[in-house]
Amino acid sequence: MNGNRIGTGQRERLYASTTATFDGDLDLIAIEYALNGEPVKLTIPEKIHAARILESRGMDLTSIGHRIGSDRSTVAGWKASDWKPGKPVPKPKRPPAECGEARMYRQHLARGEKCDICKAANAAADRRYRLTGSRKEAAA
Ligand SMILES: [Zn+2]
Structure with a gap:
């Protein structure tokens, strides 16, 4: 028998794309793994792509950072620079x-x-x- 433990309901899976597996330099399969909290190594452009998708789903920056393997200030920097690679935003003095x-x-x-x-x-x-x-x- 193939049972499910109580409390392990099916979670909604997030997809970077439902048709393509690559978009230029972006490995959409790797991004999909990251979106769903599975361990994977991403390039910086892939991290930004994943962060942008997660942010659009309403996830907070700390959780996004955890999921893609970057820290919160890095994600905040990408967001502040319109999702382009950039320097982290320093905390206001x-x-x-x-x-x-x-x-x-x-x-x-x-x-x-x-x-x-x-x-x-x-x-x-x-x-x-x-x-x-x-x-x-x-x-x-
Ligand atoms: Zn004084």
Whole structure:
């Protein structure tokens, strides 16, 4: 008897193409394996092709990266450059600290400056940390 384990229902299989096996330099069979989470080595153009298909199916970039064997920032870079090979998009830098922020207090200290506003903000952040485990202000 050929049974199925409970919970292993038939999953929808994704196809890169239902007619062709090659498209220029793209190995559509390999891409189909990747789309369905089967281990396969892809070239960069094949990875981009697969990532684009998975993204159009609503998969998040981290899962896409996992499935094609690239990291999230690489996939994000391809998406940002309209699915062409490109450099990964760097994470946005956080804006410089301003007076009144707890993290500015440490900068004042490093420069040997005194600032009561930042000192108070740092003390408040420390109190929050002791009470809640987070130095961040609660969202209003
Ligand atoms: Zn200050």
